Amino acid sequence: MSLAVKAVGVRKSFGSHEVLKGLDLEVAYGEVLCILGPSGSGKSTFLRCINHLEVPDSGYVWVDGSIMGYEHRGDVLQELPVARLRAQQRRLGMVFQHFNLFAHRTVLGNVIEGPMVVRGLRRTEAEARAMQLLDQVGMAGRASSYPAQLSGGQKQRVAIARALAMEPSVMLFDEPTSALDPELVGEVLEVMRGLAKGGTTMIVVTHEIGFAREVADRVLVMIDGEIRETGKPGQVLSEPGDPRVRTFLSRVLS
Amino acid sequence: MSTLQTPSPTSVPHVPDLPRADTPKRQRAHPGRWISAVIGLALLALLVRAFAMGQIRWDVVGQFLTARVIIVGFGWTLLISACALALGVALGFAFGIMRTAANPTLRFAAWLYVWIFRGTPVLLQLLIWFNIGLVFPRLYIPGLIDERMVDVITPFVAAVLGLGVNEGSYLTEVVRGGIGSVDRGQIEAAHTVGMTPGQTMRRIVLPQTLRLILPTLGNSAVGMLKFSSLAATIAMGEMLNAAQRIYFINGAVIELLFVCAIWYLAGTTMLSIGQFYLERHFGRGAAGSEPGKQWFRMRPRRAAVSGGA
Numbered sequence: 001m002s003l004a005v006k007a008v009g010v011r012k013s014f015g016s017h018e019v020l021k022g023l024d025l026e027v028a029y030g031e032v033l034c035i036l037g038p039s040g041s042g043k044s045t046f047l048r049c050i051n052h053l054e055v056p057d058s059g060y061v062w063v064d065g066s067i068m069g070y071e072h073r074g075d076v077l078q079e080l081p082v083a084r085l086r087a088q089q090r091r092l093g094m095v096f097q098h099f100n101l102f103a104h105r106t107v108l109g110n111v112i113e114g115p116m117v118v119r120g121l122r123r124t125e126a127e128a129r130a131m132q133l134l135d136q137v138g139m140a141g142r143a144s145s146y147p148a149q150l151s152g153g154q155k156q157r158v159a160i161a162r163a164l165a166m167e168p169s170v171m172l173f174d175e176p177t178s179a180l181d182p183e184l185v186g187e188v189l190e191v192m193r194g195l196a197k198g199g200t201t202m203i204v205v206t207h208e209i210g211f212a213r214e215v216a217d218r219v220l221v222m223i224d225g226e227i228r229e230t231g232k233p234g235q236v237l238s239e240p241g242d243p244r245v246r247t248f249l250s251r252v253l254s
Numbered sequence: 255m256s257t258l259q260t261p262s263p264t265s266v267p268h269v270p271d272l273p274r275a276d277t278p279k280r281q282r283a284h285p286g287r288w289i290s291a292v293i294g295l296a297l298l299a300l301l302v303r304a305f306a307m308g309q310i311r312w313d314v315v316g317q318f319l320t321a322r323v324i325i326v327g328f329g330w331t332l333l334i335s336a337c338a339l340a341l342g343v344a345l346g347f348a349f350g351i352m353r354t355a356a357n358p359t360l361r362f363a364a365w366l367y368v369w370i371f372r373g374t375p376v377l378l379q380l381l382i383w384f385n386i387g388l389v390f391p392r393l394y395i396p397g398l399i400d401e402r403m404v405d406v407i408t409p410f411v412a413a414v415l416g417l418g419v420n421e422g423s424y425l426t427e428v429v430r431g432g433i434g435s436v437d438r439g440q441i442e443a444a445h446t447v448g449m450t451p452g453q454t455m456r457r458i459v460l461p462q463t464l465r466l467i468l469p470t471l472g473n474s475a476v477g478m479l480k481f482s483s484l485a486a487t488i489a490m491g492e493m494l495n496a497a498q499r500i501y502f503i504n505g506a507v508i509e510l511l512f513v514c515a516i517w518y519l520a521g522t523t524m525l526s527i528g529q530f531y532l533e534r535h536f537g538r539g540a541a542g543s544e545p546g547k548q549w550f551r552m553r554p555r556r557a558a559v560s561g562g563a
């Protein structure tokens with residue numbers, strides 16, 4: 001098993017509030033990791049540190065062979081120019097809670113934007129690949145719609161296709177179903193289940209315990225900026241050792 | 255539910271004969287609208303009558319409406335407005351983007367530009383540009399240009415610079431507001447697919463900014479057409495200046511001013527129509543945007559989004 005992501009002592013504060021208190025994590029290629037935890041425990045912040053949307057105050061994240069945002073030179077981490085940071089970031093596909101689709105682009109336009117602008121694909125190539133991905137998430141029929149014309153579940157499936165179009169090594173999901181009406185959650189989880197089966201490396205922040213139990217190879221519970229429990233879903237979800245994790249799980253499972 | 259009293263079947267009140275579902279409906283009359291329309295028409299008729307009987311020789315108005323000097327003057331008016339607007343938009347976008355830059359020097363430079371040119375009257379700026387030769391007698395850029403300033407700053411150049419640079423300072427603030435109101439999440443999404451700040455600005459932020467500020471740009475165009483008349487004060491032979499030169503000779507002051515008014519109205523009307531179609535074109539994909547069919551609306555329109563200023 002070779003490593004896809006390794007976080008080393010990641011700390012992050014907003015003002016005087018320490019949100020991440022030195023987190024370490026290893027994720028292997030092909031692994032599906034679900035991160036659980038109460039609201040405000042720092043899950044989103046941790047995910048955003050992994051793809052460098054937030055810069056850790058200390059510690060760093062190593063992804064796919066390089067340190068995010070820095071270059072190891074002698075005994076310092078030298079900050080990278082933006083263009084090289086972006087080249088690292090595109091190896092991590094990100095799916096946001098609120099979709100964040102480009103409002104002025106069609107569904108197809110959203111998916112081909114990155115491949116054309118960043119990867120330099122020709123339009124015909126980019127469109128052919130985009131249509132395959134849209135087909136995979138069940139949105140090929142809406143290729144020429146604008147985001148404002150879609151339901152939440154449809155938007156999120158397009159967002160997943162947009163992230164996949166960059167052919168990332170790792171997919172990050174930040175509560176991809178939390179902004180959805182209950183009856184739309186299933187269609188998005190279905191797409192994610194398909195990705196997991198296909199061997200995609202995934203880090204998923206979620207409140208969907210059922211999904212975690214069924215799909216995750218490993219579950220991690222964060223409380224107050226610390227990792228309190230990590231292990232196989234069956235073990236963590238059924239017999240957590242940490243009392244605070246037990247309290248948290250009993251609240252979400254009831 | 256349990257606290258509500260469910261009426262027992264016996265106490266159900268007798269339902270009177272209700273109308274059938276397909277009973278035709280008649281709309282409420284709006285007498286106020288009719289009355290105001292009649293009053294309005296009457297006032298308009300009085301106004302028209304007053305001007306028709308007033309000391310205006312309408313034949314002179316008609317005669318000069320298509321006079322060559324006036325048409326040429328209107329041509330200059332259009333040219334000054336178009337050039338100044340183009341300059342203003344270019345400066346507005348350049349400095350507006352600088353206002354949001356991470357680099358504090360750029361932000362300060364843009365702030366200084368707005369502070370100076372929005373803080374002084376545009377007529378004053380026109381006069382300063384026109385007389386800039388008093389400060390810098392020669393324009394000398396090594397290897398590029400070496401001329402007397404008065405030869406470079408013609409009335410036309412002074413008008414375009416004065417109006418354009420001033421407009422740019424307003425549009426800087428408008429563009430900054432537009433950029434600020436583009437959803438942060440979309441910018442982050444652009445970063446996660448690997449787009450650089452420049453690509454994100456060009457492909458994601460600016461197109462959406464443009465849609466937001468289009469109504470304001472339309473107002474700028476209309477305003478510019480009218481403000482170009484200020485160039486008459488620096489001896490630029492645009493339409494108002496041409497009209498003045500004619501009435502100094504023939505004394506038909508009000509007639510020639512009316513000629514100008516008619517041409518300005520024609521110009522601003524065309525711009526309003528153009529603005530409507532542009533906004534409709536760029537409204538694509540906007541949430542809840544339901545473009546109107548006609549440029550003039552009989553029914554009130556909800557206030558358009560505007561970047562302020």
Ligand SMILES: Nc1ncnc2c1ncn2[C@@H]1O[C@H](COP(=O)(O)OP(=O)(O)OP(=O)(O)O)[C@@H](O)[C@H]1O
Binds near residue numbers: 019038175
């Ligand atoms: N940009 C920011 N500035 C200041 N404080 C922030 C910022 N982002 C997050 N925080 C704070 O950091 C803490 C952790 O936030 P985070 O969004 O990571 O939590 P979370 O575990 O994702 O919660 P949720 O389940 O509600 O999404 C919160 O107290 C939040 O208020």
Ligand SMILES: [Mg+2]
Binds near residue numbers: 043045174175
């Ligand atoms: Mg969160």
